[in-house]
Amino acid sequence: QKEVEQDPGPLSVPEGAIVSLNCTYSNSAFQYFMWYRQYSRKGPELLMYTYSSGNKEDGRFTAQVDKSSKYISLFIRDSQPSDSATYLCAMRSGSGAGSYQLTFGKGTKLSVIP
C-alpha cells in the first residue's frame, strides 16, 4: 500500500460546479497537509497548507483534514476554467529526522468546461 493514495482522474466538471478532491494516507505520523496546483509544463505551486485536523478556507478553496480517518479533501467552489490543472496532495510528519520530506500523491487532473 502506498503511503498516499490519490485518484488520478481525469475529472471533468462544468464551470460553476463544486469540485471535491481527496487523498487518503496510511502514515499516522503525518501532521502537515498541503495541496499544490500544477499547470501543464509548470512546477507545482502551493494552494493550501493545514496543520492537524480541521478546516481551512481561502477564497473559493477549502481544505479539510480528518486525521482519524486519514483522509484529506480540497473543495473548490464556483469552479472556473482557470482552475483546470493537476492537483497534488502532499504531507509531512513535522518532527524528527526526515520530517521536512514531503510525500506526494499522484495528482488528480481537473478540467473545468466553460
Added chain:
Amino acid sequence: EAGVAQSPRYKIIEKRQSVAFWCNPISGHATLYWYQQILGQGPKLLIQFQNNGVVDDSQLPKDRFSAERLKGVDSTLKIQPAKLEDSAVYLCASSLEVWGGVTDTQYFGPGTRLTVL
C-alpha cells in the same frame, strides 16, 4: 521576487549519455530540493541541501546521479550514464526553512523535462 530558475527547460539525450541540470533558488532560501516527477506521478524527493550540505539523499540513485550545491546557492544535478527510465521532469524547489524548523513552503521551479531515447 524572482522565483526558482531552472535550465535547460527541455533535454533529449540517448541512453548512456550524461546530462546536467542547473537550479538557482530564491534569494536567501537556505534549503534546496531536487525532485523527480515521472509522467502521471507525484514528485519524488531525490536530494535535499541545507545551505551547501546534504541533509537527505536516501532516494538518490548514487551509482548514476550526483548533485552539488556550491557556496550554498546554485545547484547542479547530473545523471551519468542515463537510462530510459530516467525520462521525467526534474524539479528544483527551495524554502526558507532551516534545520529544525517545522513550517516551510517549498517554491518550485518550472522543471527540466528529460527524454532519454
